[in-house]
Amino acid sequence: xxxxxxxxxxxxxxxxxxxxxxxxxxxxxxxxxxxxxxxxxxxxxxxxxxxxxxxxxxxxxxxxxxxxxxxxxxxxxxxxxxxxxxxxxxxxxxxxxxxxxxxx
Amino acid sequence: xxxxxxxxxxxxxxxxxxxxxxxxxxxxxxxxxxxxxxxxxxxxxxxxxxxxxxxxxxxxxxxxxxxxxxxxxxxxxxxxxxxxxxxxxxxxxxxxxxxxxxxxxxxxxxxxxxxxxxxxxxxxxxxxxxxxxxxxxxxxxxxxxxxxxxxxxxxxxxxxxxxxxxxxxx
Numbered sequence: 001x002x003x004x005x006x007x008x009x010x011x012x013x014x015x016x017x018x019x020x021x022x023x024x025x026x027x028x029x030x031x032x033x034x035x036x037x038x039x040x041x042x043x044x045x046x047x048x049x050x051x052x053x054x055x056x057x058x059x060x061x062x063x064x065x066x067x068x069x070x071x072x073x074x075x076x077x078x079x080x081x082x083x084x085x086x087x088x089x090x091x092x093x094x095x096x097x098x099x100x101x102x103x104x
Numbered sequence: 105x106x107x108x109x110x111x112x113x114x115x116x117x118x119x120x121x122x123x124x125x126x127x128x129x130x131x132x133x134x135x136x137x138x139x140x141x142x143x144x145x146x147x148x149x150x151x152x153x154x155x156x157x158x159x160x161x162x163x164x165x166x167x168x169x170x171x172x173x174x175x176x177x178x179x180x181x182x183x184x185x186x187x188x189x190x191x192x193x194x195x196x197x198x199x200x201x202x203x204x205x206x207x208x209x210x211x212x213x214x215x216x217x218x219x220x221x222x223x224x225x226x227x228x229x230x231x232x233x234x235x236x237x238x239x240x241x242x243x244x245x246x247x248x249x250x251x252x253x254x255x256x257x258x259x260x261x262x263x264x265x266x267x268x269x270x271x272x273x274x
Contacts, residue, residue: 003152004106008221011151013213014114018121020209025125027201030192033130033176037137040168041121047156048144055151055223060236063156063228064244067237070163071248075255077168081175082262088179 003055011052018045031094032087036080043073110150117143128190130176134169141165152227 022041029035047069054062084094091098117140124136141164148157237245 003223003225003227004110004150005222005225006107006110006151008223009216011147011223012216014118014147016209016212016216017118020205020212021118021121021125023208024201024205027204028193028197029125031130031189033172033179034125034133037133037172038125040137040164041125041140044141044144044164047160048147051148051153051156052151052223054228055153056221058152058224058226058228060228060233063153063233064237064241066153066156067159067233068244068248070159071251074163074168075251077171078255078259079262081171082259084175085178086262094179094181094185 006052008052008056012049015045015049015052018042018048030096032080032084032096032099033094035096036077036084039076039080040073043069043076106150110147113143113146113150116140117147126193128186128193130181130189131173134172134176137172138165138169141169151223152225154227155230155233 019042022038022045025038025041026035029038047066050062050065050069052062054060054065087099088094120136120140120143124133124140127133127136141160145157145160145165148154148160
């Protein structure tokens with residue numbers, strides 16, 4: 001199946017709205033799990049913009065950058081969730097305002 | 105007709121993202137986030153990027169979200185955790201982040217106003233992606249593998265002490 005011809009500014013506006021939703025969530029929430037989820041939303045919005053740009057010029061580069069964003073997201077989530085487990089064990093809470101000291 | 109599918113999937117993605125980031129229960133938020141990722145995969149497919157759509161489902165909605173599910177199940181926050189989360193969500197906490205992100209979004213939309221172009225309508229096959237990935241982008245593949253290795257080592261180091269302590273307690 002071939003792609004659709006979607007106006008570029010609508011796709012980019014969707015990506016921008018998704019990104020600012022993620023930014024809002026990152027600043028609003030205090031639970032570290034929700035902060036990680038907001039980061040995922042922001043990375044996903046950036047990937048949407050890249051894939052849309054790749055579709056505009058019908059080149060493979062957009063999807064390759066999407067692959068690299070996927071790699072970054074996977075590595076970030078693995079380390080972040082390990083940190084979540086450590087924070088829960090040391091501070092007995094997921095509140096990021098409690099985890100202020102660098103050395104626990 | 106097919107364009108309607110695009111706007112429908114975009115609507116689903118937006119609604120699911122907003123719902124995911126405003127839930128008090130982490131498990132519910134995760135399910136909404138998975139719905140949002142699936143909707144974005146539909147967008148990728150409709151824009152002519154079937155390989156990216158498949159990867160979005162397999163890796164994002166499959167692997168990464170399953171990691172979140174495991175951690176949420178291990179933490180077992182419970183009812184009081186949900187009630188505390190609901191208390192953090194309410195009231196005046198919304199004002200400053202809302203204003204800041206709305207301003208940034210407004211600037212972005214104003215900057216995007218004059219972009220009179222459309223996506224090309226020709227799909228990019230996985231073969232072209234593979235050829236480009238292992239041709240001009242082979243250094244990026246190496247860097248991505250180093251990044252994944254360092255992520256693996258970091259996650260092992262951070263999770264190891266957690267596992268040891270739990271076993272000693274038994």
